[in-house]
Amino acid sequence: MNYLKRTAEEIKSGTAGMTRKQKLRYIWEYYWLPIVGIAAGVIFLIYFLYHLLFATKEYWFYVTFVNIRPQTGVESELMDEFVGERGYDLSRKNVFFNDACYFDATSYSGTNNNYYQMFVATVEAGHLDAVVMEEENLVALGSSGRLLDLEAEANAAYFEKYKDRFVYAVPYDEEYSTEPVAVGIDISDSRLMTEYELYDDTCVLGVGAYTQHPEDVVAFLEFIGVK
């Protein structure tokens, strides 16, 4: 406060007897840097608060299609149809169909890339609801614990009706289980294969380990024609 008071006094004494234009020129000449700094700070604060308060931060539904040619991503027919059917209000929350993700969980070198790290970040952040990939790939991914155990008590009610389609993997974490756990649902007969021909042989859907929307995953399964 003393600094501000002193600066104000300096300006007052320095600009005594000057016209308004001269005063402004004097202030800009000697104090342009603090002025620019404060202006930048204020603009940033407004920008920051705007996004903090009004941006759509959450997702209605987030699905990643691994190792496919982009055709089912944002603005695709598939996504538009799903959003329309579910009646999601995109001004409140987002829907994201990610079709640009390539990794092979069956090998170390296959996961040593940016796409896999991006995938892990979305799983850990709890954004990823579902992942669609080849069976062998999903089984390897399921072992790492990044997919939901579909038979666990909390999730059984949602996925029980797909029991005969479950795909199993043995977790690396022996404390969790030494027996195979259900990590995916076989959707090889779904629209994703019959209509979009995403993969050559098998197509399996896994659920993100920290998903907040299991009911939307079920809705997606129904949408793609999985009974």
Place this chain on the structure above:
Amino acid sequence: MEGYAAKQARTKALMHVILIIMSFIMLVPFAWMILTALKTNQESISVSPFYIFPHHGWHWENFGTVWRSYNFLILYKNTLLMIFWRVVCAVLTATMAGYAFGRLKFPGKNLLFSLVLVQMMIPAQIFIIPQYLMVSKLGMLNTQFGLVFPGLVTAFGTYLLKTGIEGLPKDLEEAAMIDGCNIGQRVLKIMMPLTKSSMVSLGIFTAVFAFKDLMWPMIVCTNAATTTLSAGLAKMQGQYGSDYPAMMAAATLAVLPMVVIYVIFQKQFVEGIATSGGKL
């Protein structure tokens, strides 16, 4: 003497020949990229060494195809803005932090600086998930701030500027103090001009790393309107995975900003590498 002069000339000529060959080798990937961008797909996958140049005409339309498929103007804008803000933030914060660590005395200074150094030793991937969570909770996904966020502060820059500031004589600052300069004026008017070469080095390193950064833009930008050249190119890899001319046309368009920046700041690039002893 003549023999010595002739030997010198021969050595010089040999050195030049080696350098020309090395330069040619360095240029081959770029030439290959541009030439492939002008071929048909059939030509591009031919392994015949006689297919270096397009045989069935120069297909400039490959550039038009990728330009139309992806809005390169938006990609250029996003990338250049990200580079600009990352450089500004990194240089500003590193200069201030470098001055604090290099000149000021305060309790816990060494401990805090050790923490800065520790950050340099940890792989950047470790920070990805917490940073992503922070940006997401702040509602900054798909924004310019989200892209700039990991580059707001830099441990390497702080170290570089601290070293630069410590190397300057204290007398200059003391003289400025006697003349009535406060701490801000000393940093701004004395230290910053004298550490210009370190600041330029940091700016160049930051710009190059920001341009090359692929993982972070891919994570925070799920929207085509906010993504950068590197992430946009990665997406194209999926779409045009087997259309090599289109891929190479996109890659050629993507490297253009860096080539332009390099041509403009060539002298500073060389000085920057010499000052910091780093490599790009």
